[in-house]
Amino acid sequence: MYRILSIILAVILWMGCTEKTGKGNPVVVIETKYGQIEIELYIDRAPKTAGAFLSYVDSGFYENTSFYRVLNVNNQPSNAPKTEILQGGLWRTKNDKARSIPGIPHESTATTGIKHKDGIISVARLAPGTANAEFFICIDDQPGLDEGGENVEDKLGYAAFGKVIKGMSVVRKIYLQNDRNQYLDPPVAIYNISRK
Template sequence: MKFLFPISRLAAPAVISCMLLLFLAGCHPQSPQGNPRISIETPDGKIIIELFADKAPKTVAAFLALVDAGRYENTSFYRALTVTNQPSNAPKAELLQGGLWNRRKKRPTLPAIPHESTATTGIHHETGTISLARNEPGTGTSEFFICLTTQPGLDFGGVNNSDGQGYAAFGKVVEGMEVVYKIYQKPEEDQYLDPPVPIFNISRN
């Protein structure tokens, strides 16, 4: 390795140590807050997401437990909500949903994650936000969605859920939003991607 400036023998160990620390930090990039990042690998490219463990600790911990156990290997993005494939009299959402389930695969039984609403976390459903899919509050497990546009109706007090509790947002896309858009625009039938788009794996970045 050549340097632009000569390095003295005394300075060399310190410089090498600094370079090593920078290399190791680059192998496991984190946000300034120390939040973890994950990589979603698809045929269309990678999506890098920062998980807001500092704001939604329960949701992030549960999601990472599934990631670390390899549960998202060979799964898929399977659902896309657009402004044209939802009932005309219902609140609209624009999102891409994925996880362990699809119409060709039974979802495993997993522990439910306590609901961390946007009123508690302060994480709003903006473009690129990742959030936990659910039925009733506190029933979310492994399924997640990514917002294609800002969706205030999915926040606490929003109109998209009759219970008013909204969804549990827990992170945001920091790289690869173009991949999200590409998958979102693939053919769908009755809200379901046909065929589902493979998720090769989700791992810590």
């Protein structure tokens, strides 16, 4: 009996090496100089976007990249709707790689039901279907980024695909660093993003 319990315990510990949430969604960890940020990826609700992001994580694309852009109430035109986000990815450190990644088919907030609330992670884009490895984290609720929102000219919104579940204080600390013309000065290094 003791041997059977030992085997069962070993299997349970082995299965727990790659953390998933109660819904079976994967969790990734962003490592920065200010600490770690844990994000649950909603692969169940945004399979194309979360799946693409996870493939970039597994391919090592985010090793030695950065958080480089911040939008806050002080660095946007006074006559425009405001957005508060922290943006990161490959653009500043691996630009050629960033431009070589194909776009992800757009999954709108109306389709996924994932609204741009505090701590939600989403992909940056120009036109729908052009998003790839550049991502942003919402600071407070940002309904203007949802489908139909006032912050997106085409009204199709951005594709949200996960949420910070631990380390939002780290996100806010990075968000409050010095910026110049919406760019962090200096950028904050992302040492790596990996599965938990």
